[in-house]
Amino acid sequence: MVTGGASGIGAAIADRLRADGLQVATLDLNAGEEKFCYTADVTDRAAVDAALEDIRAELGPVTVLVNAAGLDRFKRFSDLTFDEWQKVIDVNLNGTFHCIQAVLPDMVEAGWGRIVNISSSSTHSGQPFMAPYVAAKSAVNGLTKSLALEYGPQGITVNAVPPGFIDTPMLRKAEQRGFLGDTAKQIEATPVRRMGRPEDIAAACSFFISDDASYITGQILGVNGGRNT
Numbered sequence: 001m002v003t004g005g006a007s008g009i010g011a012a013i014a015d016r017l018r019a020d021g022l023q024v025a026t027l028d029l030n031a032g033e034e035k036f037c038y039t040a041d042v043t044d045r046a047a048v049d050a051a052l053e054d055i056r057a058e059l060g061p062v063t064v065l066v067n068a069a070g071l072d073r074f075k076r077f078s079d080l081t082f083d084e085w086q087k088v089i090d091v092n093l094n095g096t097f098h099c100i101q102a103v104l105p106d107m108v109e110a111g112w113g114r115i116v117n118i119s120s121s122s123t124h125s126g127q128p129f130m131a132p133y134v135a136a137k138s139a140v141n142g143l144t145k146s147l148a149l150e151y152g153p154q155g156i157t158v159n160a161v162p163p164g165f166i167d168t169p170m171l172r173k174a175e176q177r178g179f180l181g182d183t184a185k186q187i188e189a190t191p192v193r194r195m196g197r198p199e200d201i202a203a204a205c206s207f208f209i210s211d212d213a214s215y216i217t218g219q220i221l222g223v224n225g226g227r228n229t
Helices: 008-019 045-059 081-111 131-154 168-174 183-186 197-210
Strands: 025-027 038-040 062-067 113-118 156-161
Touching: 008 025, 008 062, 008 113, 008 168, 008 197, 038 045, 038 113, 038 197, 062 081, 062 197, 081 113, 081 131, 081 156, 113 131, 156 197
Parallel strands: 025 038, 062 113, 113 156
Antiparallel strands: none
C-alpha cells in the first residue's frame, strides 16, 4: 500500500513497485486512475481501517507500506494558528502512525514486512516558514528508528527516505507562491546540478523493499543530489 499514491512522489513509487511485480494499492484523498486505488484521509483512522478491509478483500494481507501522503504549509511561525500547526502534524506524522499501526498485524502474522516512510531533507537543515512540516517529518525519522528496533525481531524492516529538491506538483505550487526563491540557484547549489525526480525517490523505496535490503533497517537514506550528506 502506498499512501499519497495518486500524484507526485507517491504515484511514482506506486508505478515503480508495480513494475517490480508487486500488487499495489494506493490510498489518497483523490481517486487515482490505476487499478486498486482507494480514497481515504490518512488522519481518519476509521477511514483507513475501512479502506484496508477492502484492500485485504481484493489483494490479501498488506506486507509492504510506503507512507508518502504529505501536506505542506508556508507561514511565519509567529502567525501560525494551532489549528494550522495541528493539520500539518496530523497528515505528516499522525497519518503515518495510523497507517503503520493499521497494517502491522498483517506483517507480524506473516513474519515479514517492509515499511518505508517518506520524510524530508528539511529535517537535516531546517526550512524557514515550514516549522510544522519540518517538525512532523523530523518526528517521522525518529519513529522510523524506534520501530526498526521494535519490530526487527519479527522480520519487519522500517526505513525512511527524505527527498531533497524534487520536481513535484507540491513543489511547483510553492515555487509559484514565491516560497522557494530562485529555482535556478537551488539547482546550482545541488552538487549533481539538477532537480530530483519522483522516480529517484521511487528507486530508493524499491531497494528498501527488495530482498537485497533485508539486512538494512532503521536507516535514513537521503535522496537529495548531495545537498545534505
